[in-house]
Structure formats: structure tokens, C-alpha cells
Amino acid sequence: MSDAVKEKEPQITILQAINAALADAMEEDEKVVVLGEDVADPEEGGVVGVTKGLSTRFGEKRVRSTPISEQAIIGAAIGASLVGYKPVAEIMLMNFTTVAMDMIVNHAAKLRFMSGGQTNVPIVIRTMTGTGFGSGGQHCDYLEAWFAHTAGMKVVAPSNTADAYGLMRAAIKDPDPVLYIENLPSYWAPGPVPEPGSTVPLGKARITKDGSDISIISYSRTLNEALGAVEAMNSQGVSAEIIDLRTVSPWDKETVIKSVAKTGRCLIVHEAVTQFGVGAEIAATVSKELFGSLKKPVERLGAPYAPVPFSKPLESAFAPDAKRIAEAAISLCK
Amino acid sequence: MSDAVKEKEPQITILQAINAALADAMEEDEKVVVLGEDVADPEEGGVVGVTKGLSTRFGEKRVRSTPISEQAIIGAAIGASLVGYKPVAEIMLMNFTTVAMDMIVNHAAKLRFMSGGQTNVPIVIRTMTGTGFGSGGQHCDYLEAWFAHTAGMKVVAPSNTADAYGLMRAAIKDPDPVLYIENLPSYWAPGPVPEPGSTVPLGKARITKDGSDISIISYSRTLNEALGAVEAMNSQGVSAEIIDLRTVSPWDKETVIKSVAKTGRCLIVHEAVTQFGVGAEIAATVSKELFGSLKKPVERLGAPYAPVPFSKPLESAFAPDAKRIAEAAISLCK
Amino acid sequence: MTTNYTPDAKTQLDMYRRAALLKANDEKSRKVIKSGRLIMPYYSYRGQEIIPSALCSNLNDDDYLVTIYRGIHDMLAKGMPLKDLWAEIAGRVDGTCKGKGGPMHLTYPKKGIMVTTGIVGSSMPVATGIAWGAQMDGGGRVSVATFGDGASNIGAFHESLNLASIWKLPVIFLCQNNLYAEHTTYEKGTAVDRIADRAAAYRMPGVRVNGNDPIEMYAAAREAVERARAGEGPTLIEAMTFRFHGHVFGDADAYMDKEQKKAAMENDPVPQLRKRLINDGLATEEQLSHIEKEIEDDIEAAVAFALNSPFPEVSELTTDVYGEGARA
Amino acid sequence: MTTNYTPDAKTQLDMYRRAALLKANDEKSRKVIKSGRLIMPYYSYRGQEIIPSALCSNLNDDDYLVTIYRGIHDMLAKGMPLKDLWAEIAGRVDGTCKGKGGPMHLTYPKKGIMVTTGIVGSSMPVATGIAWGAQMDGGGRVSVATFGDGASNIGAFHESLNLASIWKLPVIFLCQNNLYAEHTTYEKGTAVDRIADRAAAYRMPGVRVNGNDPIEMYAAAREAVERARAGEGPTLIEAMTFRFHGHVFGDADAYMDKEQKKAAMENDPVPQLRKRLINDGLATEEQLSHIEKEIEDDIEAAVAFALNSPFPEVSELTTDVYGEGARA
Numbered sequence A, B: 001m002s003d004a005v006k007e008k009e010p011q012i013t014i015l016q017a018i019n020a021a022l023a024d025a026m027e028e029d030e031k032v033v034v035l036g037e038d039v040a041d042p043e044e045g046g047v048v049g050v051t052k053g054l055s056t057r058f059g060e061k062r063v064r065s066t067p068i069s070e071q072a073i074i075g076a077a078i079g080a081s082l083v084g085y086k087p088v089a090e091i092m093l094m095n096f097t098t099v100a101m102d103m104i105v106n107h108a109a110k111l112r113f114m115s116g117g118q119t120n121v122p123i124v125i126r127t128m129t130g131t132g133f134g135s136g137g138q139h140c141d142y143l144e145a146w147f148a149h150t151a152g153m154k155v156v157a158p159s160n161t162a163d164a165y166g167l168m169r170a171a172i173k174d175p176d177p178v179l180y181i182e183n184l185p186s187y188w189a190p191g192p193v194p195e196p197g198s199t200v201p202l203g204k205a206r207i208t209k210d211g212s213d214i215s216i217i218s219y220s221r222t223l224n225e226a227l228g229a230v231e232a233m234n235s236q237g238v239s240a241e242i243i244d245l246r247t248v249s250p251w252d253k254e255t256v257i258k259s260v261a262k263t264g265r266c267l268i269v270h271e272a273v274t275q276f277g278v279g280a281e282i283a284a285t286v287s288k289e290l291f292g293s294l295k296k297p298v299e300r301l302g303a304p305y306a307p308v309p310f311s312k313p314l315e316s317a318f319a320p321d322a323k324r325i326a327e328a329a330i331s332l333c334k
Numbered sequence C, D: 001m002t003t004n005y006t007p008d009a010k011t012q013l014d015m016y017r018r019a020a021l022l023k024a025n026d027e028k029s030r031k032v033i034k035s036g037r038l039i040m041p042y043y044s045y046r047g048q049e050i051i052p053s054a055l056c057s058n059l060n061d062d063d064y065l066v067t068i069y070r071g072i073h074d075m076l077a078k079g080m081p082l083k084d085l086w087a088e089i090a091g092r093v094d095g096t097c098k099g100k101g102g103p104m105h106l107t108y109p110k111k112g113i114m115v116t117t118g119i120v121g122s123s124m125p126v127a128t129g130i131a132w133g134a135q136m137d138g139g140g141r142v143s144v145a146t147f148g149d150g151a152s153n154i155g156a157f158h159e160s161l162n163l164a165s166i167w168k169l170p171v172i173f174l175c176q177n178n179l180y181a182e183h184t185t186y187e188k189g190t191a192v193d194r195i196a197d198r199a200a201a202y203r204m205p206g207v208r209v210n211g212n213d214p215i216e217m218y219a220a221a222r223e224a225v226e227r228a229r230a231g232e233g234p235t236l237i238e239a240m241t242f243r244f245h246g247h248v249f250g251d252a253d254a255y256m257d258k259e260q261k262k263a264a265m266e267n268d269p270v271p272q273l274r275k276r277l278i279n280d281g282l283a284t285e286e287q288l289s290h291i292e293k294e295i296e297d298d299i300e301a302a303v304a305f306a307l308n309s310p311f312p313e314v315s316e317l318t319t320d321v322y323g324e325g326a327r328a
């Protein structure tokens, strides 16, 4: 298909894809409810409008704006889920999960196990994060490693419209708590219109681009940075296979190992701080599983060990971008 | 020195070593203050008595029992530290850090950086955890990986009396926030009396036992389980070098790499869930740094991906013990 | 305090039946633990029996309860079967949670016992959420969070009461004020004379009652339940009581006022209720002895059942982390 | 409300000087952002100037302030130098935080501006802790936490007020009630008619004042400061006000009541104070114009200074994570 034709295809943004997934899920299942700060339409359907229109369409009984009370928000979601609802709760920014960690970690994640399977907590926690808007140290952290380390939680982080839609639909249907990570600067990135009703299975990665020299593993915004690095890599004769993890936990070991077994090189990229980040688990696993057959040590590219800085040049140097990904991949393939 | 002589040396418990470190620090520096639930003597100096005697000796102005308000406890410590105090705050159990994560992660860890170095937060957060007492899913988690992933935090976890004392003294003197992890079942383990005033530098591991076949890296209670595995390993002709990390973050890469470079094999052991745990960072780093020279893939032994179970046989199977450590080490050396 | 809701004879007997069960079960528990037959952290509720007995005389099986580590009295009053309870605290496969939850995480949804939490204050956000579900269902079901006096100082209390009030949720916040939070006295931790007064900060009715007085406690619970069922929103009840045996089994109690404790134990509310029922002619000595004997036998049978139940297979360690069909 | 504390002429002029600075600085900020010369999240405080102006007329340089993302008015009133401020929000090396903190994390300990937080409610626990330090020091210093109406619904509020009261700490909880929390109205989120009434839940004096009235606001602040200095403990002040320009720069305000907003802007408190000072003969038109001109010039100079200051070296990314001598 030529680029010209492609451009004529209808497009929507990631933000719209999430909105559509919520709307379709609510339409299909009346037990799906939405809550969070400013999520209803009198409050403009969320600070960036992800839930816009839902309360008008489904009523403020099912789409509830809350006080600034994150413990109560997650508690409300957990409680309602215990009696048959499928709440989608918004924690406006990922750093604000810090005031609700007890509810998420000690309760949502554990109730199924601690009750011996008598109860379960089918909630989705939507949250957004990411550098790029000069919000500084307390508004941009990627904290997915915490939740991936928490038994009972699932963590997804879409990078495009199809996954944004499909992972949301799957997360809502899932019988367990799912943390759904949205990237703030990517909201307005356009992409193909997802097929209504489509789901993307949790725990399944996607080979976004085939390649033979190196496997680049990423998710969320940095996956697109990796795609942005393709040209630079090609120009140096480096053929990268790019894998979108989509689900950070449980992650798709099989797909990753298979790819790295083929390419012999592995670069893991994420916006979170490298140290003790998600890349560590993947690197440890790949290094072990493919011991003796790797061409190069597994490399990780994440943020430096520092809080997110405000000043633009520092902020720009904080998260991996296409340029640094290309450099790292090319240097690994030398 | 024969065992008979050793036994005559005066001994104290880890609990007493922590208590002595606090008392000596308070004696030396009047800016050292202690706060937490039940920490003063009218409340028995803590639920297990770690802070016993301190308020009687130094006054309830410097040793303050608090309401059950973990956010306020850490906030109080942060605030007092900003104006010149060196608070040691107790969060009774590690799982209760979940209600104070905002204060710890968004504030204590970041204020130095966000203020461009104008302020700093020299606090120590003491917390205890560990399986063994049948406390179930919400009282025993090892969550050190979260804090190790948080830029600005330091994390220590002593395994014996000397380190319990020396790390506490160093943590109190340190200009930044330190999370000090105590293991509940180890409190009453006896050991040599630490030298008054001695410190153990943060970030320095200790080779607890020399060996040539495999490096076992651990900290906190499982370090002692590793020591308990020595006989079984010896009997199979396996000579293990056992390294006590002591500081989990920033961890002593140099000592670990040097040891594994020598032995060619590496087993990392901790009580925390293996997936996305501290062992992942160490395994990823060791695999990379010693790429091509390892005799075996780096192995990790931690808890399964599950909440802590109550039932005794399950609880006993949850955390690595001497037997499983020996098995894993022996199998790696085959 | 309203006095519109005086329990009739049948209800009073029902309350006594529950309270006697709770008392006997606590005594048995401490005996079994002391004997070394069971090892676990045990938070005795002895002295607090009237509160859940009076509460649950007002609840239906499909009303909801979220309780805490010190909550076995609440669960038994709500209908937790003795065998499921004892097998659980013994860590056996026949336990209500297959032995995986233990005494701090007992759950029994069949009787509305939805969550037991070991985190101070965390019963409240969850019970509030359940009440939100109940409100959406429209079936008139009520959700109750029980918690201690110390828990009234933690953030989750504040957020829950505010949300419950704003959304007019059918939830009852039942504070069992036993005057201690672990080793800390009420006064040392709590900057208000009466926790009930905190209700005003949430435009919510708040009432302090003598939780050891069945009539008073019943009326308060009844009023709150009716409010909730009628869609009029939440209530905060502060039920004054006392725990006889320290914070946790093995606690030496040195921090407790000896006189205060002695006085409380002399005013043991369960035998007092018993005496009054007989004095007021609402029950006979024989009737009550018969009930108590039945209870003894049931508990005995439950303990025997529990100790004979097998431990779970070690494979249970990694089940129930995710649900069926979910990728682990 | 007490009326013992009427500000004298000098103090009123001092308040106006601060308020005029705040107003001019906000206007300049929005202009500079609109022009594209600076890019940042900007939370206009326009309309709330009187509150910190009256507060800080009662504070010394060594009193402490912990403020929030919407806090540049608080900082300027407390003495943050314009150049340090502007260079910081421009992300330059001459900024008070070397450009690393930015508009949400401005800090200037030399004037007691200890922390600016972007987390709703988190000013309170930290300010409470500073007050604990001040209490131990015994120097009579006061610590102030400012926060919004929405922040009164989060757990940290509850825990902080309780602890501050129990420990009798010299802290002032200053709620700037601008009737909105992001896009949510006060009533929709807050289950109490007056936040000041929540003080009763902590045995603490609570007062609601018109925060836009310099006399009323001054008196309330003065009384709270004196209480704190005298060791009598904390105070909750709810200062009623209104934000003119939505939650964040760029906010379309569609959720706001047009009439309400129009009325508030017509009652702009800064020109009102100006007018009254002249009418009451406390200042002349020339005097005030002169002050305003000085302010304009200072701001202009600060903006120029900021835009000419270099950006920090990229190596700054990994400094100040740990302190000197500490192992990184």
C-alpha cells in the first residue's frame, strides 16, 4: 500500500482510541463504570479530555467525578468490583499512585490470593505520565517497575491507537487489576482507527518491525522513538527487530527470547530510570536464557538515576530518544 | 580462635545493636530525634522494643510516639530534617510504607535535586519485615526494589549485629534519606558487640566468606541462610564466596563483579519476589560486565510471584532457605 | 441518642446468642494458642462482643462487612461458619481461604464478609466502594466498615468519610473505640474528645454510644442501617468499649492502666447481658445454658475439624495470583 | 472573627506593595508565556494576591513557608527575589534551583521558602514537620502550609492537622479556597459547608475569612501567628477567594460559571485595596504609582536577566541526586 493511500485512511488519536474503548465497553457491559478526578462532562471529561462525552452518554451514575482523594478512588473501585462492577479508575498522573499504593498493592493485587480465590478485583487503573511538558520532578515518573514487582497486578502500556483500544478492552474484561499507562505527549499521535470490539490479549508482545541484527524491546512512548531510529540504523546497515512489549507484566518472554535468539543482540529501552527498572528483569532473563549464544551483552537504555528535571535541555536529555536509541543499537552491532 | 573461646565473647542481639546505635547517635548529636508509632517508653519503646529506653534517657521531646499516621510521620521527619534535625522515623512494617510513598518518593528522595541542592533530607526510615511469624499477605513483603529504583534514596539491610550498628550510625550521619530495613525474625539473633562509634560505610559490600566456585550475593535474613548452606555446599565440594551487599542501593558493583570475575558463577538470593526484584539489576549488570567470561548464567533465587501466604507449609516454601540455596548453588556448580 | 429502636425479646436473645458465641470463641482461641496447638498472631476482641452482635442483629446475610485484624468477633456475628474460620486460622485447606489468608485476611462472601484487612484504616475505602456498588444495584444493601480508634487518625478515614457523604452512600463507619491503638492511649494519638464529632467535618451524622450496652448499641446500629437503606447516606458510630487482653496475644500489657483494665473486666458486657435477660424474664437460665452448651460443642467440633484438616499443597503458593485463564 | 489586629497604615502599605508585585508578576508571566518566550505549566494565582500579602506582613524572614504549584504569589510575598524566580521558571542556571526544579518546585531557604510541592495536600505534612523542628528549636518561628480547597479532601490534610494539634506545633494551615479544584466545584468534592469547620475535628481553632479583604485576612493571620509563636498550637484558616484564569494556563474555563467569574473579576481585590488606601488617605496616587513603576521595572529586569541566563550543563542531570561525598 502506497503512502498516499495510507494517508487517506481515517485516523484517530491515541486519546480518541482510549475514549472509544471506554465508550464501547460501557455500551457493551453496563457493569463498566468510570471514576476519577474531573472525569465527568461538567468537569470537561478529564483534564485532557480522555473521558469526554462518557457521562453525557451514559449518565453521571456511571461516570463519576471524585474529590481529590486517591485512596478513596481506588478503594471505591475495589469495593465496587467486589460486588460485580468493572470500574475504570483514573489516577490523573502516575506520581499520584504514591498516595494510593496501599489500596493498589496491599488490596487490589492481593485480595484474590488472600481470599483463596473467593474474591477478585477486576479493575482498571488508568494513569498518565511522561516527560516533555516541563512538569518537573513530581509529574513525569514512569513507575511501572513497582507494579510489575507486585504479585497479582498486570501492567500495560500501549504505544499506538490499535493497542490503546485493544488493550483497554482486554484490561476491562480481565478478571484482575490492570494498571493501564498512558503517555501524555503521545495522546495526540494519530493512527489507524481500531476495529470496534477488537481486543489485544494481555501478555502478548508484538513484533512491530522485523529485523535481523538486533532486537529492540520497548513499550509506550519510547517504542515510537525506536521506530523513529530505524532510518538512522538502516543507514548504518543495522537491521533492527523492534518489539512492542505492550504488556509490561506479565511480559511476553517467549516472543522476546525468540527474537533475540535470532538476532543475537538485545537493547531494552524505556523512559523509566534504568537502575532497578523493568529492563533489568528482561536483561537478566534474556542473558540467562540465551547464555552462550548472544553476540553482545544485553544493553539497557533508560533514564539516568535522577528525578525528572525541569530545564528543557536537561529534560530533553533525560528520556531516551530516537537519536540515542540509534546510537546504542549501532554501537552494539559494530 | 576456637569455638569455645568465641562463645565466651559478650554477645548482643541485632535488636540491641540497633538500639545501641540509636542511643549512641543521640548521645553524640542532639539533633538526632526519633519518632514513630509506640516508640517512646510509655508505649514500651516500640512493638518489639527496638527503641526501648531512649525516651527515658533522652526525653519524650526527642523520642516521640505518634498517631497512626504514616504520611504525617514521614512528613514530620522531612520537615524537621529541612531545618537541621536528623530524624529517625519508624514505619512499623514495610508494607505500611505504601501509605507514605508520596512523602518518601516524591518528597524525601527528590527535594535535594528539585531545589538544585539548596535543601537536603537527612532522615532515616526504619522499617521491619520478613516472613516466619504467620502474619500473611500484608505484613511481610520485602519492597526494597521500589526504593532502589527511586533516585535519591539509599537502602540498607543489615544481616548481623556489627552491620546493624554500623549501618545505622552511617545512615544517621548520611546527608540523604536512607531506608533501613530490619528483619523481624532476625531481631533476636545474637552476635558480637559492635564497637561503639563504629560505622559501616554505605555502598560497601562485605565478603562474609571467601570461596572459589561461586559467588552468592545476598543481604538481610537470606544472607544468613546462605551461611547456613555452607556445610551442605562444602559436602558437595562447592566452595562458595558469600557477599553481604549490606547496602542494596547504591550497591557495591565493584566488589560483586570482582568476586564473580574470580568464581565465574553467580547466585543472587533475596526474600523479595524474584520478578522485577533487586536480583534482576544485579544479574543484568553482572551478565553484561562479565559477558563471555561467566561459566554459568547468573541465577536468581527469590520468592515466587505471589503474595505471602499464611499457611505454615506455604510460608516456609515462600522465602529461600539454606536448603534451597545449597541446592541452587550446587546445581550451578555441576 | 435515639431510643426509637428498642430490641424486642427475640432480638435480645439473638444478640446474646451471638455475643456468647464470640466470647466462647475468643476464650477457646486463646486456650488453643496457649497450648501451642496453633501458632498465629491473634488479636483478642474479648470485651468488644456486644458491638458486632448488636450490629449484625440489624443486618441481612447479603449486607456487606469489611473488617480488620481484630475482627473475628465481627465475622462470627455476621455469620462466618466456625469450621471455615478455625480451619483457616489453622492454615488448613478447608479454611475459608484455603489457609492462604489466615487470621488477618478471613473472607466469606457468602455471608457478605468481603474483606479483612491488616492495614489500619483500609477497611474504610473498600467498604465505601462496596457501598457504591450497592447503591448502583439499588437493592437496599448496606456496607459496614469496622475499625479502631487509632484508625481514625489515618488519611483513609478522612477520604472515605468525605466521599461517602458526597455520594450519599449506604455505608456505616463503625469505630470500636477500645481506648488503645497498640500501646498508645486514645488521648495521646487523637486530637478530638469524641471521634463521633469528626462526622461533622463530613456533613454526616455521628454518634457516640456505649458499645457494651446492647440496647444503646442496637439502637445506634438500627438507625444507621435504616438511614443507609433509605438512601439517606452514611453514619459514623463511635462505640465505646475496651479490649481485655492487650493488643496481640502475648502482649504483656505493661502500658495499660491496671485499674482501668480491672474495672472494665469487672463490667464484662456478655455476662451482664446474660444476667439482665434472666432478670428481665426475657430468657431462663436453662435456655441460656443450653445455648452456651451448643456453642461450646460447635466450637469444639470446629477445632477438631480444623486440626484434622490437611495443609494445602505447596502448589497453592502460586495459584490464585491471577484468575483462571489469565496469563501468569 | 477577632478584630484586635487592625493593620496600621505602614502595614497596609506593605501589604499593597506585596499585592501589587504579585498582580504585576502574574500579568507579566501570562504575557511572556502567551508570547511563547517561556514554555511551562503555569498556574495563575491572579485574584488570590491579598492572602499571602496579608499573611507575610505578619511573618519574619526566618519563618517558614511550604507552598504548592499555585504558589508563586506565596513565594513572592515571602521574599523570593524576582531574578531567582524568573531564571528558575525559564529553566536557567541562575534560577533559584539552577533550573532543575521549575515553577512547581521553587525553593528559597534564605527567606524560609522551604518546599514547593506539586502533589495536592503534601504541603501540610512537610510544614508540620518543619514546625516540629521550630518547636524543638524554641526560637518562636512559625511554619505555614498553604493549600487549596480541593486539598482539604485528601488524607494528608487529616493526618497533618491531627498531629499538629496533638503536638501543639507552631504551624498555620492556610487554605486558599478559590471554589475550584481543577475543574471540580467546591460543592461537588467537599462534604462540608466550610472547610474551617473541619478544625473542630482536631481540637484546633478554625476560621473562615474573606481572603480578599486585607483587614480581615491580616487579622486572621496575625492571630494565628501569635498563637503559634506563643506555643499555643496550630490554626486552620480558610481564606475565601477566587482564581481569575482557570486552573492552568491555556485552560478554556468552560466548566466555570461565567457570572460568578465576571463578578469576581469586577471585585478584583488589588485595585480595591489601592483605591481604599487612597480614599482613606493612607497613601497618595503618586506614592502608589511610584511603587508600581518600581515593580514593573524590577520584573522587567528579572525577565531580561532570566532570558539572558544560560541553561544548565547537561551534566547537572545527575548532580544533586545525592549530596557531596555520598556514593552515587
Ligand SMILES: Cc1ncc(C[n+]2csc(CCOP(=O)(O)OP(=O)(O)O)c2C)c(N)n1
Pocket (backbone or CB within 6 Å): B037, B068, B070, B092, B096, B099, C070, C118, C119, C120, C121, C147, C148, C149, C150, C151, C152, C178, C180, C181, C182, C247
Ligand atoms: C497503616 C498501618 N500502620 C500501622 C499498623 C500497625 N498496627 C496494627 S494494629 C495498630 C493499632 C490500631 O489501633 P486501633 O485502630 O485503635 O484498633 P484496635 O487494634 O485497638 O482494635 C497498629 C498501629 C498497621 N497495621 N497499619
Ligand SMILES: Cc1ncc(C[n+]2csc(CCOP(=O)(O)OP(=O)(O)O)c2C)c(N)n1
Pocket (backbone or CB within 6 Å): A037, A068, A070, A092, A096, A099, D070, D118, D119, D120, D121, D147, D148, D149, D150, D151, D152, D178, D180, D181, D182, D247
Ligand atoms: C495527589 C494529587 N492528586 C491530583 C493532582 C492533580 N491536581 C493538581 S492541582 C489539582 C486541583 C487542586 O485544587 P485545590 O486544592 O483547590 O487547589 P487550587 O489548584 O485551586 O489552588 C489537582 C487535582 C495532584 N497534583 N496531586
Ligand SMILES: [Mg+2]
Pocket (backbone or CB within 6 Å): C148, C149, C150, C176, C177, C178, C179, C180, C181, C182
Ligand atoms: Mg483501639
Ligand SMILES: [Mg+2]
Pocket (backbone or CB within 6 Å): D148, D149, D150, D176, D177, D178, D179, D180, D181, D182
Ligand atoms: Mg481550589
